[in-house]
Structure formats: structure tokens, C-alpha cells
Amino acid sequence: MEVSVKRIVDAEAQCPYRLVLEHLTSRWGVLVLIELLERSYRFSELRRAVSAYGGRGVSEKMLTQTLQTLERDGLVHRDAKPVIPPRVDYSLTGLGREAAEEVRSLARWTHDRMGQVETARQAYDEARDARSRAS
Template structure:
């Protein structure tokens, strides 16, 4: 539970994600959206080329991965490095900020993975109750 002291400190931050016009909302969406979180989590393992990353983040389309990488690069989470080779080689890796964000996301990802038995049980119970209505 948040203490009064913690709430006061949060209120003094220059950004408030709960405010409609706050730019932090867009960044939060980029980071916590399905493809953003999975891309950051994958890049935490190290640099990847585009197609390697696409294979690692199973199910993402080329278009979605490209859009995700652009958004994360714009937000300062991902660094894109193009090598002047033939064919061109482009590598993606986390920036220090991206590394910090990915580490926090991975804590959540591992927590969710570890509690999936509880989630699946809750889903079954919910579906049985809703199906009986």
C-alpha cells in the first residue's frame, strides 16, 4: 500500500501518467504493450539483427516489429546501428535506459510466468461461473 509520504513524492514529479495529456502515457504504452515488452525482454539478452529479433519474438509481424522498434528508438530505449555493408546490416540493442526498463519488465514477466497455474485456475473458475449464468 502506498503511504502518504510516497504519494506526496509522486505528486511532485514533473510528469503524471494518469493525466490525459502527459507524454509519459505514450512511453508507458510503448514499453508495456505486448510487442514493446517482448522486444525489450528479448533485447535484454543482447543485440539482435531484425530477422533474428523477429524469430525471437514469436508471432510479431515484420510491420509491427518495425513500428515497435521505431517507437522504442524514439523513446531512447533502443539503439539502431546500420552497418554500411552489402547487403546492409542493422543491429538493435538496448540503451542504458532501455536496459533498466527491460530489467524491470522481466521481473514482471517472470512473476507472471511463475503464477500462470494460479491464473489458469482462476480463468477456469471464472468461465465455469459465467457459463452457469
């Protein structure tokens, strides 16, 4: 455990901006932030909402790690209510809402421009294949 904590501290010291950017744009971080823009969620609700984007759903472990990371960065608020059974709600902080709006804009841009990206990829692959055949 101490080794991983040391590694995190070393990474933060070397380039803290890059580390936060990785948290914001991680596979699950993006989806968590976008979902939490709509409303606060309980853990199981958030897991279902994030998993609805297709592909393999997010595991409990990965969602927990993602939420803890975003909470540590000051983007997500965890509200544990002292009731039985325990109730924990997750929501965005002001900083988290600002970051989530930016991430959502990037996600929209990606969706809107996917056709152009696919065209560029195809042209690149064809040109590369042509160069390979010529060699």
C-alpha cells in the same frame, strides 16, 4: 500522415507516462525488450527470436514500428553500419536495459503465478454462472 502525427502529439501531451507504458507492455514491445537483454540483434534475427514465442509471428511491419517506437523513446539503439550489404544492429540503451529488466520481472511473475490466475478465473466464472442461473 499529419493526422496521425497530431494524434500522437495529443496523446503525449495528455498522458506521456501512459503512452510509454503502452510501448513497454505492447504485445511485441515486451518480447523485443526481453530478447534484446540477451544481446544485440540484426532485424531478421530479432524477428525470428520474437516469433519463436509461439502464436503468429511478428510481421516485418509490426517489428519495424515497434523498434521505431522504442528507439524514439530512447530504449533501443539502431546502429546502421555503412557496408554493403547494409547491416543494422539493434541493442538496448542504458534506459532500455533498465526498462527491459522490469518488464522481464513482470513476465516472470506472470509465468510463476499463472496457476493462481487460472484458479481465480475459474472461481469467478463459476460464481458468475451461479448468479446468472439464480436470476
